Amino acid sequence: MFQGFEFNAKALMAEIKSRGWIRIAIQAPAGLLRDAAQLSLYLRERGYEPAVLVDPCFGACDLAETPESYDGVVHLGHAPFPNQEEAMFLELPSKAENLEILEKSDALPSRLGLVATVQHLSLIPIAKSMLEDCGHEVHVGDAGGRIAHPGQVLGCNTKAARAVADKVDAFIFIGSGRFHPGGVAMATGKKVYAIDPYTGKMEMLDSDRFLRIRHGLIEKAREGKRFGVLVSSKAGQNRTEKAREIELALREDGREAILFIGDNLPPTPFIGMELDVLVSTACPRIALDDWQNYPVPVLTPIEVRIMLGLEKWEDYTLDELA
Numbered sequence: 001m002f003q004g005f006e007f008n009a010k011a012l013m014a015e016i017k018s019r020g021w022i023r024i025a026i027q028a029p030a031g032l033l034r035d036a037a038q039l040s041l042y043l044r045e046r047g048y049e050p051a052v053l054v055d056p057c058f059g060a061c062d063l064a065e066t067p068e069s070y071d072g073v074v075h076l077g078h079a080p081f082p083n084q085e086e087a088m089f090l091e092l093p094s095k096a097e098n099l100e101i102l103e104k105s106d107a108l109p110s111r112l113g114l115v116a117t118v119q120h121l122s123l124i125p126i127a128k129s130m131l132e133d134c135g136h137e138v139h140v141g142d143a144g145g146r147i148a149h150p151g152q153v154l155g156c157n158t159k160a161a162r163a164v165a166d167k168v169d170a171f172i173f174i175g176s177g178r179f180h181p182g183g184v185a186m187a188t189g190k191k192v193y194a195i196d197p198y199t200g201k202m203e204m205l206d207s208d209r210f211l212r213i214r215h216g217l218i219e220k221a222r223e224g225k226r227f228g229v230l231v232s233s234k235a236g237q238n239r240t241e242k243a244r245e246i247e248l249a250l251r252e253d254g255r256e257a258i259l260f261i262g263d264n265l266p267p268t269p270f271i272g273m274e275l276d277v278l279v280s281t282a283c284p285r286i287a288l289d290d291w292q293n294y295p296v297p298v299l300t301p302i303e304v305r306i307m308l309g310l311e312k313w314e315d316y317t318l319d320e321l322a
Ligand code: SF4
Pocket: 058, 059, 060, 061, 062, 154, 155, 156, 157, 236, 237, 282, 283, 284, 285, 321
């Protein structure tokens, strides 16, 4: 039924039945809305009354409230978050499984950590045994907090990598894009070999390039007079106290600081607002991945503290949410 994903229909139907839901709201990130529509048809054919939620959704931190007159929300494509038992999470493991490159893993360091994004977690045991067959020592970090599965990494949390960083020489990341493996490299200081299971290609990333960019943004922000501090109204991203601390630190340094609270905090409202710098306490991806879309430099909380001389550059850490 789904394009490129596995779907455990039996488990989903059993869970819906046990909860006694009839009117079901389906939430999905933009890339899975087509699948959400498919699921809606599937449920309708079985006598349920589904509807697809179309507001933007970026993670399990962003769980929709059950709409009026609905029984509950089925959230597609993300792993469960702590304290969100009221929703039903339907992970959609990808069918992409090209790990052939690991058959020639002799050139990789001997001790490796393994991490993946949620849709590719089923490849971790496969990659582990391939690497062990080639003589590697392999470590997978535990779940905990907002990390639901061993080895899982989020854009805002690399705990599963940090937990094994001192036992490994490098990491293997399974997934697509450079943001997550770049985060693992920055958080651990280790090289990350990122394998895209769709193409089967592998790319090595280290933290140098990312840190150079972050250093450049901090330097650019130093001249800033008026700062906007972004605060998310989403429960899973809200760091109001941190934002207030930053506001105070900026004011004590003789700068102006304005707090902006919003659900998604996109770039558009900040165009033409005569701000010099933004500091994001919301989803770390805003500062670390989307910063080029904003009209001014976007810093993370620790970066603004480095800029103000309250932390040393040598103590730089990746912005993460617990
Ligand atoms: S805070 Fe950002 S990276 Fe973390 S789960 Fe939410 S959307 Fe994803």
